[in-house]
Amino acid sequence: MPFITLEEHYISSEVRSANDEFASFPAHITQKLSSLSTERIQDMDSGNVALQILSHAPGTYPPALCTSTNNQLAQAISQNPKRLAGFALLPMGDPISAASELERCVREHGFLGALVDNHINGRFYDGPEFRVVFEKAAELDVPIYLHPSWASPEMLEHYKGGYADEVAVAMSAFGWGWHSETAVHVLRLYASGLFDEVPGLKIVLGHMGEMLPFQMERVVGVAGRWGLRRGFQEVWDSNFWITTSGMFSLAPLACLLRTTKIERVLYSVDYPFSDNKKGADFVERIKESGLMSAEDLEKFAHGNAEFLFGVGPV
Numbered sequence: 001m002p003f004i005t006l007e008e009h010y011i012s013s014e015v016r017s018a019n020d021e022f023a024s025f026p027a028h029i030t031q032k033l034s035s036l037s038t039e040r041i042q043d044m045d046s047g048n049v050a051l052q053i054l055s056h057a058p059g060t061y062p063p064a065l066c067t068s069t070n071n072q073l074a075q076a077i078s079q080n081p082k083r084l085a086g087f088a089l090l091p092m093g094d095p096i097s098a099a100s101e102l103e104r105c106v107r108e109h110g111f112l113g114a115l116v117d118n119h120i121n122g123r124f125y126d127g128p129e130f131r132v133v134f135e136k137a138a139e140l141d142v143p144i145y146l147h148p149s150w151a152s153p154e155m156l157e158h159y160k161g162g163y164a165d166e167v168a169v170a171m172s173a174f175g176w177g178w179h180s181e182t183a184v185h186v187l188r189l190y191a192s193g194l195f196d197e198v199p200g201l202k203i204v205l206g207h208m209g210e211m212l213p214f215q216m217e218r219v220v221g222v223a224g225r226w227g228l229r230r231g232f233q234e235v236w237d238s239n240f241w242i243t244t245s246g247m248f249s250l251a252p253l254a255c256l257l258r259t260t261k262i263e264r265v266l267y268s269v270d271y272p273f274s275d276n277k278k279g280a281d282f283v284e285r286i287k288e289s290g291l292m293s294a295e296d297l298e299k300f301a302h303g304n305a306e307f308l309f310g311v312g313p314v
């Protein structure tokens, strides 16, 4: 069964030389992040990935660096148009530039949307200055993928206690905080009235929905008292798409499938932080578990992505 995956990262050569943060990744990860052709395509082949929709690894950069990075990605896609597609990197610190970069990437490069960091220096995107980005995405009819990102110094305080810095960083990152902070961000976007104002907005979340499916009953109840026109359940059902990126276990998948329509549940890997082969093994386990019918598995593996992005069939 061919897969389309949509939380698959790269780093551009310019970002790599301008930032030392990527030096902290193991060398083989940095190498895979930097590959936009041979190694990446080989890894895709070994995990049955027909089409990767690439996005930059976490980090928010100034407009000029986003533009050159997006141009580098567009160039790589043009070499392998059947195998690679793109999400734009947006300069979210400058929302007006972010909106126009999104438009440029979609119209000129055929990008399929954007993937954005969960915050910019601890600021979420529920403020009025960010509406322009969401309105542009809705106008272009492309999704915004909201991706966890490293805690700001203020966010990190919350995780510190008296423990070693590494403990706080780990807690604030992919062990917990990345996901809970992204879930809080979704609640704040909802509370701000974004989905009443921009009802056609498409948001993608990774990691089985960033803890929200587990909390769905409470969230729907609480959010029902916030005076918004569209309830959280309606917004979840019509504005959100969820991927399995980096989470290959059946328990959260079962929870996701109980709270979310199958048409909104999409396979993804989180390459190269997760492994395409392990992802393919997970799909085998899903098959054996009986959690999805054969028809649902096809939607999950590629059909839903084909529909959402108007690509393929792979």
Ligand code: GRE
Residues within 6 Å of the ligand: 009, 057, 058, 174, 246, 270, 273
């Ligand atoms: C991710 O995108 O999920 C990710 C990173 C960096 C380290 C680990 C990780 O971007 O899972």
Ligand code: ZN
Residues within 6 Å of the ligand: 007, 009, 147, 206, 245, 270
């Ligand atoms: Zn990721």
